[in-house]
Amino acid sequence: MGKKDQPNGEMLKGTLDMMILRTLVAGDAHGHTIAKVIERSSEDVLEVEQGSLYPALHRLEDRGWVSSYWGASENNRKAKFYRLTALGKRQLTLQTSRWRQMARAIALVMGDKALDEGGRE
Amino acid sequence: MSWRRWFRRKQEDADLVREIDLHIAEETEENIARGMPPEEARRRAFVKFGNPERVREDLWQQNTSIFIDSLWRDLKYAARTLARAPGFSVVSVLVMTLGIGANVALFTIVHSVLLKPLPFQEPAQLIRVYERGAEDDVENRGIAGGVFSAWQTQSRSFSNFALLGAGLGYSLSEAGGQLPEKVTFGVCSWNLFPTLGVEPALGRGFTAGDDQPSASATAILTWGLWKRRFGGDPSVLNRTIHLDGKPYTIIGVMPSWFAYPDLNVQLWTPIYHEVPGEEMQALDSHDWVAIGRLRSGVTEAQAASELSLVVRRLHDQHLDNPFISKSAYERPLLKDMVGDVETPLYVLFGATSCLLLIACLNIASLWIARGATRRRELAIRAALGGGRWRLLREHLAESLVLSAASGAIALFTAYAAVQWFVSSRQDMTRVEAIHMDGAVVAFALGLVMLCAVFAGFTSSLPIKSKPILDSLRDSSRSHSEGHERIQLRKWLLALEVGLTVVLLVGAGLLLKSYRQLRSSDLGCATDNVLTMQFSLPENNYANSAQRMNFFASLLARVRSLPGVDAAGFVRTVPGQGYGGDAGFAIAENPPLPAGQMQSAIVRWADPGYFQAMGIPLLRGTIFDDSQRLEKANRVVISESFARQYFGGGDPIGKHLLTLGSKSFEISGVVGDTRFVVSKPAQPMMYVSIYSGEFGSTGLVVRSARDVNTLALPIQRLVQQTDPELAVMDILTMNQIIGRDTLDASFDAILLLVFSVLSLLLAAVGLFGVLSYSAARRTTEIGIRIALGAQREQVLRLILSEGLRPAVVGLVLGLLASVGVTRVVQSMLYKTQPLDPIVFLSVTVTLLLVAAVACVWPAWRASRLDPMETLRSD
Numbered sequence: 001m002g003k004k005d006q007p008n009g010e011m012l013k014g015t016l017d018m019m020i021l022r023t024l025v026a027g028d029a030h031g032h033t034i035a036k037v038i039e040r041s042s043e044d045v046l047e048v049e050q051g052s053l054y055p056a057l058h059r060l061e062d063r064g065w066v067s068s069y070w071g072a073s074e075n076n077r078k079a080k081f082y083r084l085t086a087l088g089k090r091q092l093t094l095q096t097s098r099w100r101q102m103a104r105a106i107a108l109v110m111g112d113k114a115l116d117e118g119g120r121e
Numbered sequence: 122m123s124w125r126r127w128f129r130r131k132q133e134d135a136d137l138v139r140e141i142d143l144h145i146a147e148e149t150e151e152n153i154a155r156g157m158p159p160e161e162a163r164r165r166a167f168v169k170f171g172n173p174e175r176v177r178e179d180l181w182q183q184n185t186s187i188f189i190d191s192l193w194r195d196l197k198y199a200a201r202t203l204a205r206a207p208g209f210s211v212v213s214v215l216v217m218t219l220g221i222g223a224n225v226a227l228f229t230i231v232h233s234v235l236l237k238p239l240p241f242q243e244p245a246q247l248i249r250v251y252e253r254g255a256e257d258d259v260e261n262r263g264i265a266g267g268v269f270s271a272w273q274t275q276s277r278s279f280s281n282f283a284l285l286g287a288g289l290g291y292s293l294s295e296a297g298g299q300l301p302e303k304v305t306f307g308v309c310s311w312n313l314f315p316t317l318g319v320e321p322a323l324g325r326g327f328t329a330g331d332d333q334p335s336a337s338a339t340a341i342l343t344w345g346l347w348k349r350r351f352g353g354d355p356s357v358l359n360r361t362i363h364l365d366g367k368p369y370t371i372i373g374v375m376p377s378w379f380a381y382p383d384l385n386v387q388l389w390t391p392i393y394h395e396v397p398g399e400e401m402q403a404l405d406s407h408d409w410v411a412i413g414r415l416r417s418g419v420t421e422a423q424a425a426s427e428l429s430l431v432v433r434r435l436h437d438q439h440l441d442n443p444f445i446s447k448s449a450y451e452r453p454l455l456k457d458m459v460g461d462v463e464t465p466l467y468v469l470f471g472a473t474s475c476l477l478l479i480a481c482l483n484i485a486s487l488w489i490a491r492g493a494t495r496r497r498e499l500a501i502r503a504a505l506g507g508g509r510w511r512l513l514r515e516h517l518a519e520s521l522v523l524s525a526a527s528g529a530i531a532l533f534t535a536y537a538a539v540q541w542f543v544s545s546r547q548d549m550t551r552v553e554a555i556h557m558d559g560a561v562v563a564f565a566l567g568l569v570m571l572c573a574v575f576a577g578f579t580s581s582l583p584i585k586s587k588p589i590l591d592s593l594r595d596s597s598r599s600h601s602e603g604h605e606r607i608q609l610r611k612w613l614l615a616l617e618v619g620l621t622v623v624l625l626v627g628a629g630l631l632l633k634s635y636r637q638l639r640s641s642d643l644g645c646a647t648d649n650v651l652t653m654q655f656s657l658p659e660n661n662y663a664n665s666a667q668r669m670n671f672f673a674s675l676l677a678r679v680r681s682l683p684g685v686d687a688a689g690f691v692r693t694v695p696g697q698g699y700g701g702d703a704g705f706a707i708a709e710n711p712p713l714p715a716g717q718m719q720s721a722i723v724r725w726a727d728p729g730y731f732q733a734m735g736i737p738l739l740r741g742t743i744f745d746d747s748q749r750l751e752k753a754n755r756v757v758i759s760e761s762f763a764r765q766y767f768g769g770g771d772p773i774g775k776h777l778l779t780l781g782s783k784s785f786e787i788s789g790v791v792g793d794t795r796f797v798v799s800k801p802a803q804p805m806m807y808v809s810i811y812s813g814e815f816g817s818t819g820l821v822v823r824s825a826r827d828v829n830t831l832a833l834p835i836q837r838l839v840q841q842t843d844p845e846l847a848v849m850d851i852l853t854m855n856q857i858i859g860r861d862t863l864d865a866s867f868d869a870i871l872l873l874v875f876s877v878l879s880l881l882l883a884a885v886g887l888f889g890v891l892s893y894s895a896a897r898r899t900t901e902i903g904i905r906i907a908l909g910a911q912r913e914q915v916l917r918l919i920l921s922e923g924l925r926p927a928v929v930g931l932v933l934g935l936l937a938s939v940g941v942t943r944v945v946q947s948m949l950y951k952t953q954p955l956d957p958i959v960f961l962s963v964t965v966t967l968l969l970v971a972a973v974a975c976v977w978p979a980w981r982a983s984r985l986d987p988m989e990t991l992r993s994d
Contacts, residue, residue, distance in 0.1 A: 031143075031144050051175055053139065054137065055180055059183070063127070073143065078139070
């Protein structure tokens with residue numbers, strides 16, 4: 001699957017939130033790092049459209065799943081860091097298990113073969 | 122959307138910009154690290170990120186509610202528009218503040234006094250019980266001790282049933298050396314506080330053991346007395362105080378909010394310990410108050426009928442005693458406490474509501490006028506595509522801004538007004554419960570919304586109905602202005618005038634009633650008469666001779682004081698209340714049939730009292746100064762006594778069997794005096810205070826000069842005669858009458874103030890509408906004059922135009938008054954609700970004021986120079 005032929009806008013609704021939360025499990029991070037980590041760990045399959053990253057971060061903060069503070073970035077710039085809250089951790093577990101169920105269900109429907117073809121490139 | 126972000130949207134946006142900048146910078150650096158030239162690295166970073174402005178906009182919208190945003194914009198716009206017309210805005214705010222403030226203040230009082238439940242546990246279950254002479258008797262009686270005992274043993278309706286008496290006086294002193302003082306105290310059965318569900322804040326309540334004749338004396342202080350006299354010292358418990366010279370142990374202090382039955386009661390003692398046993402078992406002296414807590418499932422009516430049954434049985438067992446009641450009657454405790462103030466408060470509240478309505482009508486009328494001047498602006502905006510809803514919304518926003526501002530000011534004004542009310546009406550029941558709370562603020566908010574919507578909508582009626590083209594066309598001045606606008610204002614005016622008339626009539630009736638009350642003749646001298654009360658402690662004055670001697674010697678000393686013209690004793694001064702009565706029989710008449718009774722008010726007085734108070738001796742003689750102690754066997758009766766019980770016959774020399782079946786010879790007949798100002802005189806009999814039967818009395822002193830200067834010398838005399846004696850209630854007769862008529866004067870004056878304010882508003886409204894309409898008709902009038910109309914004709918034309926709504930309003934108001942005045946009937950004294958003089962003077966006043974308001978615009982119109990008006994267009 002090519003990097004550019006999959007429009008990221010069609011990323012399943014709610015999965016971006018989940019991935020942001022997952023990224024923050026490793027530690028507090030600012031927006032750029034979060035985007036980068038998601039891209040890297042998806043082996044550059046998923047490119048976070050920046051236009052949706054920041055509204056998502058703000059939304060998560062409003063819901064109390066992440067909190068934010070201003071700190072210094074690796075390059076010593078002033079940056080807004082996001083941290084996973086206890087509420088966010090609980091939400092992450094919930095969403096992860098829901099996601100697993102969903103992925104398994106889809107895999108069952110598509111048959112293992114399809115999963116093998118699509119899953120690895 | 123989140124409120125926090127909404128309120129700091131600007132800050133949030135700035136943060137976001139920084140966040141994005143950082144993101145781009147980091148990305149650029151990474152690109153450079155990958156070997157791109159800086160320019161390219163930066164461009165690629167932007168390409169990857171997309172449009173930062175989009176992100177900003179998205180987030181801005183995410184943080185915004187469109188509704189609130191546009192509301193906010195409307196309000197800002199409205200505030201700016203209003204600031205451009207400061208005169209209009211200030212007048213509007215003032216008028217609305219007046220209306221809202223008066224209403225909020227009255228609501229605070231009504232809400233606290235009438236609507237809030239009593240601060241006791243489950244107050245709805247508490248009822249007060251009365252005795253009644255017969256089933257259909259309207260006069261409620263207090264409870265006799267014996268009846269209460271019978272109820273307690275035979276009734277099953279109450280989970281708790283308590284007895285109390287209040288308003289008695291004690292001389293309080295303690296070892297500490299403070300001056301003795303007179304305190305008003307209450308006596309109660311031990312279970313009064315448990316019945317109410319109140320516990321002492323300090324110490325303990327009474328127990329059944331305290332409430333017995335044999336128990337050691339105990340007392341519970343109220344919070345106020347504890348703070349004032351004992352400095353709030355908690356070690357006051359178990360301390361001994363002296364009440365009328367007898368020792369009492371303080372066992373408790375009531376909580377600060379406890380003010381039952383009123384703020385006057387400062388101390389409680391157990392009733393069965395305090396009052397002699399035989400008095401507590403009497404069936405025929407209706408002295409006490411009974412309060413019960415209904416068992417769940419028992420209705421008031423059931424309780425009353427059960428109690429009635431018990432009373433009836435007692436009555437039938439003692440047919441020889443006509444003073445035993447026949448039935449019982451009940452009322453919820455709250456109703457019982459506020460019954461007297463309910464109607465006046467609701468009437469005042471009604472008056473402030475009228476005031477508010479008038480204020481709103483006035484504002485609406487003002488706005489219509491303003492709307493007219495902005496007609497062109499509105500028409501142009503409508504023509505440019507401004508939706509009607511949009512224009513209406515702006516209009517409402519303006520009225521909301523104005524009423525919100527008024528509401529805010531009104532809250533403060535109302536707070537001040539309530540403080541004033543509380544301080545000037547300490548005598549009212551539950552005055553201590555008056556506080557502004559959440560409900561009041563909610564009420565104020567409601568009023569603000571109501572005013573905004575009312576004034577806004579009424580005044581925007583013409584906006585909607587007008588086709589745009591028409592407005593544009595007739596905004597040229599040569600046309601007479603849109604008729605419906607002025608028509609609407611005239612209707613509003615008529616309504617205003619109508620409401621004003623109702624208020625004026627109400628105020629007029631109350632004022633007349635108050636005047637009647639003040640002019641009613643007490644039957645005795647009222648100018649330059651000083652009165653005071655004292656009571657001799659039982660310990661030091663145990664027998665009649667001691668009391669008699671004290672009275673005689675004190676009176677002699679008072680009379681010899683320079684400035685004192687005359688002085689005398691009477692156990693209850695005229696105007697200070699009912700005092701007490703006694704049944705009697707006329708010895709010379711055949712005995713009354715069993716079960717019938719006659720009674721009259723009794724007064725203990727000294728022979729000099731009548732002369733001192735200017736009460737005329739009509740026949741016979743006053744009892745003799747030498748007839749003292751056992752020899753005090755003469756009685757003087759009042760005129761109405763003689764008329765009622767002797768008809769045309771001569772009472773002198775007849776005998777009354779009374780006060781424990783003693784025989785008193787009637788020696789004279791004196792003029793009637795009233796026991797309260799508002800009640801007609803009742804049959805009264807006087808016996809000599811020198812019988813020494815009682816130790817408490819009132820002293821009256823008359824002087825030719827300012828009698829207040831005598832208060833101190835007399836107090837000093839009392840102190841010299843007995844240093845432990847406290848004097849209380851030092852009042853002139855006029856003060857007594859003032860106290861007695863305080864309610865009436867208070868209500869009348871408040872209502873008068875409200876009605877004068879609304880009259881003023883109506884007059885201003887009338888003036889405004891007429892000036893405006895005359896100004897719009899300038900051209901027409903100019904033409905009329907040019908064509909030969911006489912100035913007087915023009916004057917008449919404009920005058921009649923202005924007076925028409927006033928007259929319509931007057932008729933409406935008079936008709937409404939006929940219905941409404943029935944409400945105040947119970948507040949009136951010797952005044953008919955349809956008093957023709959009041960109605961007539963209101964009509965005249967209103968027409969005069971209306972004429973004055975109309976004359977200036979009409980006169981100005983008749984002075985117009987036709988040349989100028991025609992040229993100016």
